[in-house]
Amino acid sequence: MKLIQGKTVGLAILSYKSPQTLSKTLENYARVHLKEMFDDACVVFQSVGPKDLAVADKWEYRTVASGHYLGVIEDLRLTLENMRTDYILLMENDCPIESNLSERDVRAELEKAVRLLADGEADMVRLRHAWRPGGSSNAAAKYSRYYDVNQLSASWQNAEKLSNSPQWVKKMRRLLFPKEARHSIGRAVYVEENPHLCFPDDIRKVGSFYIVDSAVFPWTNQPSLIPRRFLEQSLVRLSRVQQGLVNMSPDDLERLFNSRRWDSEHFRIAISKGIFTHTLKA
Numbered sequence: 001m002k003l004i005q006g007k008t009v010g011l012a013i014l015s016y017k018s019p020q021t022l023s024k025t026l027e028n029y030a031r032v033h034l035k036e037m038f039d040d041a042c043v044v045f046q047s048v049g050p051k052d053l054a055v056a057d058k059w060e061y062r063t064v065a066s067g068h069y070l071g072v073i074e075d076l077r078l079t080l081e082n083m084r085t086d087y088i089l090l091m092e093n094d095c096p097i098e099s100n101l102s103e104r105d106v107r108a109e110l111e112k113a114v115r116l117l118a119d120g121e122a123d124m125v126r127l128r129h130a131w132r133p134g135g136s137s138n139a140a141a142k143y144s145r146y147y148d149v150n151q152l153s154a155s156w157q158n159a160e161k162l163s164n165s166p167q168w169v170k171k172m173r174r175l176l177f178p179k180e181a182r183h184s185i186g187r188a189v190y191v192e193e194n195p196h197l198c199f200p201d202d203i204r205k206v207g208s209f210y211i212v213d214s215a216v217f218p219w220t221n222q223p224s225l226i227p228r229r230f231l232e233q234s235l236v237r238l239s240r241v242q243q244g245l246v247n248m249s250p251d252d253l254e255r256l257f258n259s260r261r262w263d264s265e266h267f268r269i270a271i272s273k274g275i276f277t278h279t280l281k282a
Contacts, residue, residue: 186217
């Protein structure tokens with residue numbers, strides 16, 4: 001059954017020289033029949049090898065590949081050229097589904113995310129699990145470095161990382177590092193019980209989602225459901241940004257996205273409970 005009537009949704013998994021990690025991830029997805037929820041699903045390879053292709057073939061994923069590694073912009077270009085769906089869930093190959101979630105949970109979360117985009121409430125939806133993200137998470141540490149926690153979220157799993165600096169020190173940090181402090185506001189969605197009440201100018205609540213202004217929430221490489229049109233516009237913009245930067249790593253998608261325009265355009269980033277976690281590549 002489709003996630004939404006009248007629109008198509010694709011799954012694109014970016015993978016580079018890590019067949020063992022990809023294998024574990026695709027096996028994890030099979031547990032909840034994730035691929036079958038989408039109208040199209042593919043693995044996007046650069047500098048692909050036989051082991052990579054064998055993994056994708058085992059789990060019956062369509063493959064898109066280039067002969068050489070040219071960086072993340074090439075990943076986006078390959079994805080857009082080979083996937084024609086209205087929305088694309090874009091992720092790297094080390095993002096398994098949180099172990100406590102059932103097939104019904106995953107489908108329900110995806111359906112709500114697609115509907116939010118279709119209704120025009122957000123420009124993208126981040127789907128990394130908000131409170132069990134996997135790996136090391138520093139959202140609480142960065143947020144509480146600049147702001148006191150008003151009411152700690154009952155779901156937050158890493159409260160031990162909260163800063164214990166006195167209030168006057170945090171105020172001084174906000175004065176000395178205004179940009180860093182501003183960009184930390186978005187992390188309130190992971191730490192505060194009611195972040196939309198703490199920062200009503202930057203965060204609002206729509207159903208079970210928080211909608212955060214990109215001016216306070218930098219881009220991070222995590223599973224995100226994004227309209228095709230937004231990705232197409234981003235590809236053009238990122239290519240221009242890359243041309244203007246020296247010593248730019250082809251992998252530095254976060255630096256490319258987090259330009260002045262990311263702040264000034266006030267993109268609407270939706271956050272929910274989420275689906276995916278993060279593991280170290282094998």
